[in-house]
Amino acid sequence: MKLSWVQIFRLGLVQMALGAIVVLTTSTLNRLMIVELALPALIPGLLVGLHYAIQLSRPGWGFKSDAGGNRTFWIITGMAILALGAFLAAVAVWLIPQAATLGLLLSVLAYTLIGVGVGAGGTSLLALMATATAPTRRAAAATIVWLMMIFGIAATAGIVGAMLDPYTPALLLRIVGSVCALAVLVTVIAVWGVERAVHAEQEPEKTPFLDGLKEVWREREARNFTLFVFLSMTAYFMQELILEPYAGLVFGFTPGQSTSLSGAQNGGVFIGMLLVGIAATGLKWGALRSWVIAGCLGSCVALLAIASLGTIGPGAPLTAAVVALGFFNGMFAVAAIGSMMALAGAGRERREGTRMGLWGAAQAIAAGFGGLTGAALVDVFRMTSLSTSQSFGLVFVFEAALFIAAAFMAAQVMERSMTRRALVPGE
Known part of the structure; x- marks a missing residue:
C-alpha cells in the first residue's frame, strides 16, 4: 500500500514544521548576532556551518531507514532534538552580551543539536516518502512537501518579523519557544500512524553501511547528480547568512523588517515552486532540466540586481529584488527536488534512503560551505577600503557567477529523460 x-x-x-524552526536559526538569530550583537559575520557563519557539517551523518540515517529502522521514531526524535537546539540557540543570543564565552559555547552545543535533529528527522522523513510513494506520484509529492516547507518558512518569518519589533531578548525567547513547541506537536500528530498504515516497515538488512553507500556511488547518474547538487546548493546558500545583515547595515532595516524580508523571499520561492509544480508536473510543460536552467539563470540576474541596489541604499526596492531571487530559486529548487525524488526510487531497491542521504549530505556540505564562504568574504572585503555595500555586493556577484556555472552543469548532467529511466547499478 502506498501513501x-x-x-x-x-x-x-x-517538513513545514522543520522549515519553521530552521528559518529562525539561519536567518533571525544570524541577523541578531551580526547587527544587534555586532559580532563578525564569520561567527554565525561558523555556527550554521557546524550544523550543516553535522548533517554529513545523513547517509547513515538514510541507511538506517533502508535497513528497517523505525522511521516514525526517528522523525519525532529528530524534530524534538531540533527544537531543543533552536531554543538553546536563542538562549545563547540572550547570554552572549552578559557572558560572551559561555554564550558562544552554548551556541556550539545548540547548533550541533540542530544539525543532529535535521539530519535524523529530515532524512528519515524523505526516506519514508521515497519508499512509500507510488512512482507516478513522487514528483508531485516532492512539490507538495517542499511547497509546504517553504510556506512554513515564509509564514514563520513574516509572523515572527511582525511580532519581534520592538526587539527584546525576552520577547525572542518567548517567540522561539512557542514556535519550537508547536512544531514538535504538529510533527507528532502529523506522522503518527502513517508508517504503519502503508506497511512501510522493512526487515533488517545485514549489508554494512559502507557497502551500501558504495553501491549507490557506483550508479553514474546518482554520482553525477551528487556533484550537481553540491555546486548548485553552494550558489543557493551563499546569500543565506548575509542577506538580512545586508538589509540592516545598508538599507536600515530593523530586526522585524529584515525577518519579514526573509519571509518575502520565501514567499517568492513558494510562487516559483508552485509555478513549476503546476507547469511541469500537472500540465507537463517543459523538462525538469529546462526549469532548473531557467531558475539558475534568473537567480543570477536577481542577485546582480540586489548587488546594484546597494549603491542606492535606504529607499531602494530591495524587497522586490529579493522576492525575484526567491521566485527563481524556487523554480530551480523544485525541479531539482523532483528529479531527486524520482531518482531516489530508481535502481537497486532498499537504497532510497541512502540516495536521499547522500544528496542530503552533498546539500549540507554545500550549504555550510556556501554560507560560511559568503560570510567570510564579507568580513574580508569590509577590512579593505571597500564600502559596506560594495563588500556585500561583490559576494552577490560571485554567487551569481556560481549560478551560471550550475546552469551549464545542469545542461550537461541532467538528461531530459533522467527522471524516467531506471538507474543501472555499476554503470
Whole structure:
C-alpha cells in the first residue's frame, strides 16, 4: 500500500514544521548576532556551518531507514532534538552580551543539536516518502512537501518579523519557544500512524553501511547528480547568512523588517515552486532540466540586481529584488527536488534512503560551505577600503557567477529523460 494524497499532505506538515524552526536559526538569530550583537559575520557563519557539517551523518540515517529502522521514531526524535537546539540557540543570543564565552559555547552545543535533529528527522522523513510513494506520484509529492516547507518558512518569518519589533531578548525567547513547541506537536500528530498504515516497515538488512553507500556511488547518474547538487546548493546558500545583515547595515532595516524580508523571499520561492509544480508536473510543460536552467539563470540576474541596489541604499526596492531571487530559486529548487525524488526510487531497491542521504549530505556540505564562504568574504572585503555595500555586493556577484556555472552543469548532467529511466547499478 502506498501513501495517499492525505498522507502525503500530513508528511508535508512535518517538513513545514522543520522549515519553521530552521528559518529562525539561519536567518533571525544570524541577523541578531551580526547587527544587534555586532559580532563578525564569520561567527554565525561558523555556527550554521557546524550544523550543516553535522548533517554529513545523513547517509547513515538514510541507511538506517533502508535497513528497517523505525522511521516514525526517528522523525519525532529528530524534530524534538531540533527544537531543543533552536531554543538553546536563542538562549545563547540572550547570554552572549552578559557572558560572551559561555554564550558562544552554548551556541556550539545548540547548533550541533540542530544539525543532529535535521539530519535524523529530515532524512528519515524523505526516506519514508521515497519508499512509500507510488512512482507516478513522487514528483508531485516532492512539490507538495517542499511547497509546504517553504510556506512554513515564509509564514514563520513574516509572523515572527511582525511580532519581534520592538526587539527584546525576552520577547525572542518567548517567540522561539512557542514556535519550537508547536512544531514538535504538529510533527507528532502529523506522522503518527502513517508508517504503519502503508506497511512501510522493512526487515533488517545485514549489508554494512559502507557497502551500501558504495553501491549507490557506483550508479553514474546518482554520482553525477551528487556533484550537481553540491555546486548548485553552494550558489543557493551563499546569500543565506548575509542577506538580512545586508538589509540592516545598508538599507536600515530593523530586526522585524529584515525577518519579514526573509519571509518575502520565501514567499517568492513558494510562487516559483508552485509555478513549476503546476507547469511541469500537472500540465507537463517543459523538462525538469529546462526549469532548473531557467531558475539558475534568473537567480543570477536577481542577485546582480540586489548587488546594484546597494549603491542606492535606504529607499531602494530591495524587497522586490529579493522576492525575484526567491521566485527563481524556487523554480530551480523544485525541479531539482523532483528529479531527486524520482531518482531516489530508481535502481537497486532498499537504497532510497541512502540516495536521499547522500544528496542530503552533498546539500549540507554545500550549504555550510556556501554560507560560511559568503560570510567570510564579507568580513574580508569590509577590512579593505571597500564600502559596506560594495563588500556585500561583490559576494552577490560571485554567487551569481556560481549560478551560471550550475546552469551549464545542469545542461550537461541532467538528461531530459533522467527522471524516467531506471538507474543501472555499476554503470
